[in-house]
Amino acid sequence: MDKITIMKRRRFLNVATSGLCGFATAYMLGSCSQQSQQNLSNNTTNLSSLSIKTKVLRMGYQSAGDLFRNQQVLEKRLEPMGIEVEWAQFVQGPQLMEGMAAGKVDVGSVGDTPPIFAQVAGSALVYVVGTLRNPTTGTSSVIAVPPESPLKKFEDIKGQEVYFQKGSASHYFILRALQSIGLSIKDIKIRSMPTIEARGAFIEGKIPVWMTGDPHYAIAEKMGRIRVLRDSVGLDSPGSYYIADRKFAEENLGLLKIIIEERHNLDKWADKNRDEVAKLMITQQKLDEDVVARVMSRLTLAGRRGLSPALIAEQQRVADLFFQEGVIPKKINIQDALLPPNMYAAITPPEIMV
Template sequence: MSTPSKTTHRKRRTLLASLFTAASLLFTGAVAADTTVRIGFQKSSTLITLLRSQGTLEQVLGEQGVKVSWHEFPSGLPLLEALNVGNVDFSADVADTVPVFAQAAGARLVYVAQEAPSPTAQAIVVHSDSGIDQLSDLKGKRVAVTKAAGSHYLLIQALKKAGLSFADIRPSYLTPADGRAAFENRNVDAWVVWEPFLTSAQRQLNPQVLADGSDGLADYQRYYLSSVSFAQQHPDIVATIFEELRKSGEWLRANPREAADILGPLWGGLDPEIVEVANRKRSYEVRLVQRDSLAEQQRIADTFHAEGLLPVKVDANDVDIWAP
């Protein structure tokens, strides 16, 4: 009996390798087909809300064999906590302050995208008849603010501008819905909040605006994030979500009233006119995160730490940044 030649052995090894590779690809495809991306969002997550209502991500990701599940959170901090412990995979936009607090708590997250600054999309308001006419009048007053939100940073910066510290006021840490109720019932003297809650209050309660983020007080950039493991394992899914967010922002800017008609009912039956005005204060320009654009993040971290509200110093550059 003849012995197989070396050439025959090589051909067999090549064939086995090819069969193994084919089997691996089939197996990988089966796993990908069962993949679900869990997206966390807040009621004010405009672009994600539009994509969700229009079924855009289900359609586009569905073509890749990926399913989508949605998880709503009352504010940004619990959303990023869920992202850090693996309960969701991708976070809709959160205020620039929120990742800083997550970093201080030891979270390892990936910056995927940011919205360009929107400094007028948050403000400090008081009742028109309160007698509070300037920022320095807030000394000793009760102020409703959402902890770790962008409005929290705006409040600190505004107090600093008036020669006050955070210790000079009496903060009430409340979600936007609870903050509105407390303000409307005059259980607090001032309220710091963002859009669309701000314009809604302006139209319905006629408050006085003490300050917004203009004049360099607070840029108010919102960030989209992913867990480290998900970004590493599914870069194609992250890329798809990024692109759809970018296109959604472009569509909203080109179709403000149509977007308002969609969002109004989803935001507790808000008048579309209120929604349209609110949206004009946000940039909705979704872009990649550049390392040098984190300078404001460092200022936020240093400010909170100086006020004793952040337990440890945070290096805002010590983060992972996604790139396509």
């Protein structure tokens, strides 16, 4: 591992685990991003022929599962082009972003928060495509306690130890949830632990407050070992994104276009074939049928959303809130982690640019 990769990895780990440490040199690796965007815009004159330079696409996904991987639609599309797809699993979004910073992942799907923490740490990344929301988005993300907990309502969370993965989407969820009742992140005691690692201890009653999502939520629910204090409905999260390494994105715009198209088509298929999606969860993720039924009852398949000015503004609002609350040590500009607008217009289906 070279010196720059080690520096990136250390910076990301620092910001994701503490959020309050100094980052006097963190900007060093990301300061050329605006210039890089300008060069790309100036050098790209023919958008009808988008380049693909790689022969191996390294996709990152999280332990909760990935329909994209299970259906192998990328493999079917790219094999005739002589491009191989490799998949790497990570426990959650912050670990996936760390893998990208270390040069092990080209493209991956994460929530709204991990790319913000990664950008603060100096990672050279770009947003590729987002997700749509609907009125039920957020029902599968919860703040919960064991059934026997003395905490009866969400307001009782003040002063409690709350377990979640720092730098994950749960970080924004808890910040906004606390804000909604007049509290701040300083009113709780954060204990950082990946969801999959915390599940067993929570089920045994050893964790007072746990932030989780499906399928972990459904597994605990089946066992009668979870009581929900609140979900994330109505807390205005922009949703998840596909993120790419900047150099990879600039050299493989044609491949990003294929990824967005195939993911968009898969979203439409999944929405019309929920029974097939459930079967894939059972066979690929090795989940019990009754657990999958619970997951599917909360699963929203709203589809992708292009990097429109509206979505960019929403993500900037998330980053600004983290800075205002002292969670990240410096203010960042989401524009520094974007391709030029004409690039997005070239790789994104018009119907999802909302």
